[in-house]
Amino acid sequence: MKRIVLITLGTCSLILGAIGAVLPLLPTFPFLLLTVCCYAKSSERLHTWFLSTALYQKNLESYVQGKGMTIKTKLRIIAVVTLMMACGFLMMARVPVGQLILTSVWIFHILYFIFGIRTLREAPVILRNSAEDEG
Structure with a gap:
């Protein structure tokens, strides 16, 4: 049950983050950060997939790596x-x-x-x- 909730929350935040990448009024960064956390705790496959997306690499990768x-x-x-x-x-x-x-x-x-x-x-x-x- 916890896994399903985390995947759902991660997917919803991914959608909002993707919309935020296009619309300047909606923040991208916090939604994508939430996506990383949810996917990391729920699904290795989704987490690996998200880390390979351009959306992650453009907006979060350097921050998450501490750079x-x-x-x-x-x-x-x-x-x-x-x-x-x-x-x-x-x-x-x-x-x-x-x-x-x-x-x-x-x-x-x-x-x-x-x-x-x-x-x-x-x-x-x-x-x-x-x-x-x-x-």
């Missing part, structure tokens, strides 16, 4: 979280304590991504001349 994240990934995550928290902040116009808590969480989030996660350099893109390829 860090590229600046582009960090900025994307910070932007989405900032947007979502700004919406929550505006909705809490009459709840100053809620705004204070949300602001504190947002500040912690920004500081964590700046100082807590190592920034990786992106691999340089090598442009090749098509004339060289023909010769």
Whole structure:
């Protein structure tokens, strides 16, 4: 029963993470991280499959391996979280304590991504001349 629940939760989070990779409003990273955890605890086959997907390799691989994240990934995550928290902040116009808590969480989030996660350099893109390829 536990295995079925974990596979279902992992698959739902995978779907949400894939949608988040396309839609900037939905966060990708936490959903894919949940997918890795659920699949690792429930199905070796699904876990191995997910680790081989481009979705995992592009968004999570370097973080899970402890290497860090590229600046582009960090900025994307910070932007989405900032947007979502700004919406929550505006909705809490009459709840100053809620705004204070949300602001504190947002500040912690920004500081964590700046100082807590190592920034990786992106691999340089090598442009090749098509004339060289023909010769």
